[in-house]
Amino acid sequence: MSTNSEIESIAAQWLARREGGWSEAERAQFEEWRDAAIAHRVAWVRLEAVWQRAARLRALGVGLPLGQIPAPGVWPEIRPESEAALTSQIIRPSDLGEVVVQRGVRSRRKRSMLLWSASAAMLVVMSSVGWWRFSEVDRASYATTNGEMRSVALADGSVVQLSSNTQIDVIYSRRQRHLRLARGEAFFEVAHEPTRPFWVEAEGRRVAAVGTRFAVRLAEGALRVAVTEGRVRLDGGLRESAVPSTLLAAGMIAIADQEGVRVRPTSSKEMDDLLSWRDGLLVFRGTPLVEAVAEFNRYSAHKLIVDDPAIASIPVGGSFSWSNNEAFVRVLEQGFGLHAERGRTETRLRGDSPEADKVREGM
């Protein structure tokens, strides 16, 4: 019988083998091993948990040149004492703000602070050349109105698709690609450029990406990030640096609001549904009516209102063109027997016809 230490060793070898790309036979062999004893399974789960957690190291790789393993200890972002090193490593919006707005002051102050720091020699050089790195080379703003959708090609080859009622501000510099989602939702296809981080700021958070595709959406004070390809890092509040970062891989959705960040994996089908607006469609599968209505309202000046709590949570399904909420209303009338009261600027939805209400009141 193997000792626990040997078992762990074997589990680790299986993990490494998997990473090396194992054959179906090897995989089956592994599963057989894993299921043979609780001791095996436990050792495996433990290492797999750590392996998954180690993925968080990627958060530190964002923006670093590929193929260079950072030396031990050079982690500016998590070592407060070397905060100044951020200009040379990972850029934080708080720094950017200061550098852009008070460039001269910042550089001078930084220099005097750094002179007595042992590791400062290189950083002084960095900060003195820092200003041009951050100098803005391209700045633009793009917006859509209700019911409008727009695709924008950016200078670096990245493409942004703006959903209805959306605004983004683009601030490109030599050193980084900074975008701000002011409202609405946008889908980003990021051109791969490892030396120039691409990040989207929204609702006091930022989403950093390298060569990837993802959508960012702002609604009711919450930020939703859906990653379809590659990986992105969702950083916490810009104001409090203590808020944690979250790493998102393809197929994951994060919803960030004042409470915190919720992350969950999603099926590719659900992901397609979430992003179907890019094809002019809204797709619902058992979605509560009130949410479906909120979704339509993002795309139209003519608002739908659920005027009856009894119907708010009925599940609705189907694909609809977001430009035509009237079609959706008709389906609700015909398929669900709901009553729609059409006004000039809004349509109210109720469970029963007013006549039925009257009858009920009369009873």
Place this chain on the structure above:
Amino acid sequence: MPSKKKTSGFLPAGLRIALMYDSMENALDEWFAREILVHEAALTSYLLRRWPHRDDVFDMRQEIYIRVYEAAARELPAQPRALLFTAARNLIADRWRRSRVVSLEALGEIEATNVLVDEVTPDRRLSSQRELRQLVRAFDRLPARRREVLWLRRVEELPLKEIAERMGIAQKTVEKHLADATRDIAAMVLGGSDCPLPSIMHVKDDIHVDQLGD
């Protein structure tokens, strides 16, 4: 919002990480990683304080995990941490009995550890940022080659073949470094120690996956 299927609410950091275990098909595995492994540092220090032989601690910890997993497979406990430490207490008691050096003093102390369970509250609410810092600390303590391999695989996601070419070593060697790196990180990150427990460091890895199926 399509988040109705999983009514998750706000998740603490540990749970959030747990949701990323998409490769763990088994819900019990996921539960185990989420509810039990987070206490490993507390459990390890508990064992180190309760048991005089440091070299046994790694083995004892795995024994405890096995017992907890078996118990949870029968019925998920309402209080995982309590179950874990009860298992730890029982195992220590078993070992004392087996060692035949019946120390009433030690057993008495064991009974009193009900109180201590709370004292060793694990740092569950370890912030995500602290968790990352801890991970990086462990990463930085890895021997150079293991560190390099782990970075190239986990961060840059290079195929092992390519890593082997870059480093001028065999792919088998890369696998070995990767396996060792994972074990080291596990010991340091989960176990909360600055270096692995003795039994890990001294193990001779002479069992290989290749020989397993035979």
